[in-house]
Amino acid sequence: MSVFVWIETFAGEAVPSSWEALTAARDLADAYNSAVTALAFGANAAEIAEEAQRRGAEHAIVCADDSLQSYRLEAYAALLSALVVERRPVAVLSVATSRGRELLASAAGDSESGLISDVIEMRVEAGRIIGKRPAYAGKVLMEMTANTVTRFVTIRPRAFPAPAAGKPAAGNIEEVAAQPVPASIQTEALDFASEAGKVNLSEAAIIVSGGRGMANNPADPPADTSGDAANIWKARHGYANTLTPLAETLGAAIGASRAAVDAGYIPYEHQVGQTGKAVNPDLYIACGISGAIQHQAGMRNSKIIVAINKDAEAPIFKLARYGIVGDLYDVVPALTAALRKRLKT
């Protein structure tokens, strides 16, 4: 009996937030008097298993079969489901990234197990795992339990601290074979385009976000652009030349409001909110964002919120620990300069 933790990998490296699941698993393993077993599939599985053992897992199960080199749901789910059915762990954990969510939901389905998703706190009470999770965009919290032999849990990124790497545990690393997948559900990855320099919003410790106010850029667009095209030019120019320097100074990811995305100022990947990403950073700096309830839904739980807006009445100021009332095109460069001086970059 053990607690399984799937360590998500990308291009042969562990996804940083996936270690956080080891922290959550430690508490469960202690409560159930069992051990933590890390699961690493695909490229570099053995190295990743060793790192998991330095970060608190006793044992590891690895599979470096060719068919698992890079993540494919059907191949990973076939193996995870088979392991769960054969070994009946008390729990299976991973961080709630897009892959973690689909993999655990699929294996929970295959093994007819209960899944508690997007958990921010967890405890064991009378032998039951009780997970606390936000619902209704964080307006409500709920507690859920799973009543099956194996309970699946996905944890929200940044809800649990990542365990520090220490001395490796003395447990064993076991190699297992891949499981067959029916040809009818095989997928084939043809092409991959990553956005250069992109920082993952859900994992970011600091986020600098720009909203519709980005269009009020005093910089002059090329003479032949006017109307919407001029606004798009101004906003994009602002993200690149005003927000990006601040983000780079802080090592931050760039976020946006839906209004900015829908107007074509910035790609959808950057949208924070109810129909974008829910984020959980230590610091969230909202520039030219009014703070609509659907935007709040995605960023309300940030530790420190800073608002920069020229309208003193903007609802974002009610959420903000610190606010500066002013034009973002004056304030952001000044803030960048002040921070650079202190950070000496």
Add this chain to the structure above:
Amino acid sequence: MHVVSFTRSTPDTAAKVWVDGEGAVTWGDVATVVNPWDEYSLEETIVQAKAAGGISTVIAIGGHINDDALKHSMAMGIQNILRIEEPGADIHDSLLWSALAAGAINKLGDVDLVIFGKESVDVATDQHTYQLARRLGWTMLSYVSAILEVDYAAGAIKVEKMLEQGRQVVAARLPAVISVMKGINEPRYPNFLGIRKAARAKIPVWSADDMGITLPKPATNALRYMNPPAREIVNEIIAGDDVAAKAERLAERLFEEKVL
């Protein structure tokens, strides 16, 4: 050629939602809307069915609260609407839910493609989709940002998926279950004719018996709902003689907060 979508009603995203004295979640008398993520899946269902000269169906699992979402879907242009209701069954359990959903897909019999929204805005479990695909034994393609090719005769589909690390093009076999992202299309608004058609439509209701399935036991229990602890935020509007002074002070504060 048959494209199916699933949707349900969720409280308006602007609504205040809270837990009342009895421990139940409520949003007062604010209206519900079709789950906002499903605007994109419904639009895509209409587009894909039309492009292939096929039919479109939308299914809601649950009680009458979902009738508005179904009618909205029909008003947008979905041809058939259907509700699954099994009194007494805990449809919040995704294993039980997927058994009902798979029952409906199997009873329809001729479905090639099922299109979901990314998640529901209220409970946002993001798990119904996958568990349905696994139960059906169909291909699963999540977080789809574009459908690049569908060839029903050859049983092939090619999509672009949006992942944390970038965009990936994937080829796979039909039948498939997919979930789509915002941005895949521009959802249309219902037009007058659509609204009239939907207003007159009768919603067929199927039970587990009608679909010839036995339901699994629920694997999860919702124990309780709570209002989040009130967050005491002290708002400080940074004062200063000029922008540079304000910026200096803010930088100082951020260092004091130890978030840098």
